[in-house]
Amino acid sequence: MDADHLLTRRTVLATATAGVAAGAFPQTSVARRLRREPFARAGTFASGVASGQPNQRGITLWTRLHDIGASERLGMEIARDPGFARVVHRETIRAAAVRDFTARTRVLTRRLDPGERYFYRFFTRTTQSPVGAFKTLRPPDSREPVRIGWFSCQRYEHGFFTPHAGLAAEEDLDLVVSLGDYLYEEDSPAKLAEREQSTGDPNGHVETLEQWRAKHRLYRSDASLQAMHAAHPVIAIWDDCEVEGNWAGEGPSSGPSPVGPRSVPFSVKQRNGFLTFFENMPQEPIGSERFRIYRRLRLGGLVDLFLLDTRKYRDPQPCEDATFEGDVPPCLDADRPGRKRVGPAQQRWLTAGLERAQATWKVLGNAQMMMALDIAPTRPVGYDSWDGYGAERRAILEQVRASGVENLVSIVGDVHTFFAGELHTTGRIGSPVVGTEFVGTSVSHDGIEVVGDEQQSALVTDRIVLSNPHLRYAKFGVRGYSVLEARPDELRVDFKGVRSVLAPTSETYLLKSFRVAAGTPRVRPA
Structure with missing residues (x-):
């Protein structure tokens, strides 16, 4: 038997017995029950591994143990090297039946260095899982560049999650942010036989x-999704499809x-x-609220990241959630004062946090655009976005301006x-x-589509750009992901696409790069 197998065997034995040693669990009825749970003899890791919620000396690690029938314990270890010769932490955790294993x-340990x-x-x-990797966050006085990737809107039936292979290969990312629609509760016709599924039977929606x-x-x-999760720590917010289309x-x-x-x-x-x-x-979850997802992460001295929840605390959409497709008249309620989107508590948390933030760049993780998106001047594409909550958008951004907050960037x-x-107060x-x-594109979900030929489609997309002069760039019909790099003097953003999501692998290419000079809220090509 080779040295790697001997090391693994010793590790398993040490970890399995450590959890049942005297004093390893507090003397409670729950602890006694947990102590009786066996250390898993087998099981597979068909869902891969994932890390998230990093700080300077901490990380959250996740997996799922498949092919077991009852709660069991398994081992976990963290090392400084991929061969696990220099292990810094080891523990036993539960794959609990009550949490779908x-x-x-x-x-949280001082054995992890910033x-x-x-x-x-x-x-x-x-058995053992694939090996994952993560990077702890830098200290607040660090002036090293910070790199953040982001993605959204991956729909299983519309293709493979091919862009994640490119995101997994990105070097030196500090964090990846999922900005909503990590999955779609509604079933959809599959574009490929390999992506057919029916989890929503009988009505096409998952509910139970x-x-x-x-x-x-x-x-x-x-x-590809597994590879991305194994390569980088991920933090996620939800949009609508983690519950139901346009819930409020x-x-x-x-x-x-x-x-x-x-x-x-x-x-x-x-x-x-x-x-x-x-x-x-x-x-x-953050704090005492069971399902709170809005939070703040400090990434070195250059980025304060504010992740928003724009669903859980909002009022219903105005004008019955109308869209331009219905050719409806203007919605007067869209800008009515008092309508909530993030709610009073989150709004106070956000504006106070932005005012106190010491990092050079203040980055908002937004599930939806704060910029207007009009199909004709002052006529929004729809009212589920910030365009349906204009008064609260204006109140937040006017407070940002009044507080003298600089270098505000929203990623979407x-x-x-x-x-x-450019982001204006209205x-x-x-x-x-x-x-x-x-605004990043989708991983696999179809983009904005117009019925008709390419010429008709081009006319409509050109109309959107003309109707939104605050836009400096627009690109339709490409699937991919985005990466920002924050430096003391500028922020750079790369939009990256893939040639196709109808195959498990596809070339990743740089679509467009931008720069924002510190102190100047203007988007410029890089």
Whole structure:
């Protein structure tokens, strides 16, 4: 038997016995039950591994143990090298049946140093997971460049998650941010036989807890998504499709129901969506609120990242969630004062945090565009976005301006299209510029499409650009991801595309690069 197998065997034995040593668990009835759970003899890691929620001396690690029938314990170790010759942390964790056999642990230890790269893996007595990697965050006085990737809108039936292979290969990323629509609860016709699925039977929508869990397992089976999660720590916010299309606050969309007859009430479906989101993400809720996702991360001395929840605390969409496709008259309620999108508590947290932030760049992780997106002057494409909550958008951005906040950047997903532009207090020109915004395309979901030939499509997309003079760039019809690099004197953003998502692998290419000079909220080509 070779040395690697001997090392693994010793590690398994040491980890398996450590958890049952005297005093290893507090003397409670729950602890006694956990102590009796066996260390897993086998099991597979078909969902891969993931890391997230990094800080200077901490990380959250996740996996799922497949092919077991009851809760069991498994081992986890972190090392300074991919061969695990220099292990710095080891522990036993649970793959709990009540959480669909997912296993998650929050590691906080002074054995992890700031700004360093580490490797981790999970193991049973006879099997082990793929090796993952993460980097801890740099200290607040660091002036080293910070690199953040982001993505959104990956729909299983529309193709492979091919862009994630490119994102996995990106070097020296500090963090990857998922900006919503990590999965789609609604089934859709598949473009490839290999991507056919029916987790939403019988009505085409996942609603029950088991349906949600099956959907998450399905998405996690994609090889490129697994590679990305293994390569970088990920932090996620939700948009609508982690629950239901255009849900708002405690209820569904104010427009026509996308579901039809429900298997369970919306409140139960929403709770199931929230539960499985946290079961399957390498992150934990913030504070005492069970399903809170808005949070702040300090990445060295250059980036304060504010991740927003623009769904859970909002009022219903105005004008019955109308879109331009319905040729509806202007919606007077869209700018009515008092309508909530992030809600009072999150708004106070955000504006106070931005005012106190010491990092050079203040980055908002937004599920939807703060810039207006009009199909004709002052006529929004739809009202589910910030365009349906104009008064709150204006109040937040005017407070940012009044506080003298500089170098504000919003990164966004949602619209399956690349956009870059300047962020005005009203979302449109004619009001002060307070920052910049970069909108990434979808991983696999179809983009903005127009019925008709290419000429008709080009006319409509040109019309969108002309109707939105705050935009400096727009690109339709490309799937991909985005990367920003923050430096003391400038921010650079790369939009990257893939040739196709109809194959598991495809060339990744640089589509367009931009720069924003510190102190000047203007988007310029790089």
